Amino acid sequence: MDWDKLRIFHAVADAGSLTHAGDALHLSQSAVSRQIRALEEMLDTTLFHRHARGLILTEQGELLFDATRAMAQRLETATARIRDSEDEVFGELRVTTTTGFGTLWLAPRLPALYAKYPDLKIDLMLEERVLDLPMREADLAIRMKEPSQADLIRKRLMSVNMRLYATPEYLKARGTPQKLEDLSQHRLVCQHSGVPQAAAGATLVQMLMSYNIPSTLTVNNYFGVLQAVLNHLGIGVLPDYVTEDFANLVRVLPEVESHEIPVFLAYPEELRHSKRVSAFRDFVLEEIFANRRKLRDDRPV
Structure with a gap:
């Protein structure tokens, strides 16, 4: 041939x-x-x-x-x-993750990665569809559940809980709910039930909807949910990591949250020795560990 x-x-x-x-x-x-x-x-x-x-x-x-x-x-x-050289990190790295995690957690931290590796070219693919890593639709994935595809190296990064948040302005105007039944006086902002999402988040929303909520706004990703909440449209169901960069949000009904949602990083076995993949993986882990230390240091004694 x-x-x-x-x-x-x-x-x-x-x-x-x-x-x-x-x-x-x-x-x-x-x-x-x-x-x-x-x-x-x-x-x-x-x-x-x-x-x-x-x-x-x-x-x-x-x-x-x-x-x-x-x-x-x-x-x-x-x-x-x-x-991939022995000492340098350069070239393209295709990273896929969900729209919410990519826009709210990952993208704001990328300047630090580029400062360390200025010749890196990241192609960030944000979508809920799970791309096929063994077929090289992407080089590396961060997902809200353990990947099921074979021949992948996977590492659990952290856990996420879905919680209720609102702005002080919204709560001042509409009041702060003290119990779940009080949600019948509020608008709920959440991810649309028809889009792929973690089962724990969908279960929480389903439970909240049973409290005769009169008005809702559903969005197909958490970035949209956050924007609606920041504009005082209602009480939002959001991943807990949003409070790291939006400290003004108020947690509503602190006893209400989803079950833990695991966050996994995965990449094909054949990229085990890739310097780009290693640099990105180590950077994400460093960011997570740094945030844990900050939370521990800020905790009152």
Whole structure:
């Protein structure tokens, strides 16, 4: 099999266009077209349906694209490992986590990581969908439950509890609830039940909703919940780590909270020796330990 033809085929399949693939490969459209025709002749099959709006893979083309995509991912992994030097941390690191944790906990701490490793390039992918680490959809993940995928190195970072918070302004205007039944006089702001979330958080919201709450605002991530709470819209169900950076929030009904939600960091076994992964992992752990020390030092004696 001609590796150069496969490389060009992969670029065309990925771009869906001879022109765009040529631009990416610095080849003319005619040169790309000749290579694709030669590959089809060699395989004695048609790899693309030609349409005025672009190219669509045939069934045989899909099979070949699956193979070249896996090859590209393996090559990317090998390249990353080769480029990891003994003493320097540089290059791209793709990190995935939930929108809430990524925006409220991780992103505010990244300046310290970049100050230490200025040549690091982080691609932060914030979504509730669990990306496939073994297939290299991301290099490293921080998730609110233990990953179930095989061939992963995983480490439990900390635990999170979902609690109730509001601003002093909201409580001054609407009153501070003293018992769960008092929530019937308030608006509840929480994550929408239809989006993926930790079971413990969903269970807490379900329990709160049983208290005849007249008005609600649901959002598909905790960043949105926090913004609504900060704008005095109601009492929010939020992860406890938000109080680290928003100390003005008041905890409501302190006896009410979810069960513990574990937070795990995970990455593929093949990236065990990656300097970028090690630097990011150690940075996150240092931030967590520093926060624990601060909480311990600030605790009244």
